[in-house]
Amino acid sequence: MDDLEAIRQKRLAELQQQQSSPQNDAQAAYQQEQAQAERDEQVKAVLRQVMTPEARERLTRLRLSRKELVEQLESQLVMLAQNGRLQTKIDDEKLKVLLTQMQPQKRQTSITRM
Structure with a gap:
């Protein structure tokens, strides 16, 4: 038992x-x-400090279609801000340049006819 x-x-x-x-x-x-x-919230606070309102708005719109790209860019911007490597705010034009640099290069194909 x-x-x-x-x-x-x-x-x-x-x-x-x-x-x-x-x-x-x-x-x-x-x-x-x-x-x-x-x-x-911490990321948003850092981005508010280092980006202009126009750049943040562009990033918000871009998040709808390219979420991974935006997250990658945000993490890089936060890291740069924490290391003190950003001297000026990121405006819309600088953001466009950063985004074009981050996007993978597409191969140009051309068709020649004989």
């Missing part, structure tokens, strides 16, 4: 742990969301 009771106690402990696990998962997910939101 002791073996049966030990198995029951072990199974009861496993079930209790499984029931508390979803709460821990939900809490961990909530904490991750909070941390991500905090990082996003």
Whole structure:
């Protein structure tokens, strides 16, 4: 009978742990969301300091179609700002230049007819 009771106690402990696990998962997910939101706010604050309103507006519009490119550019701008390598604000024209430099070069194909 002791073996049966030990198995029951072990199974009861496993079930209790499984029931508390979803709460821990939900809490961990909530904490991750909070941390991500905090990082996003920090990035926005840095971008407000280093970019003109027109450049930020262009970046916002571009995010709709080229999200990965915008995220890459934002991370580079934040890194440059944190290292103190940006002396002036990024205006719309400078942003256009940066975006063209970041886009992969397309191969020019030409068709010649004989």
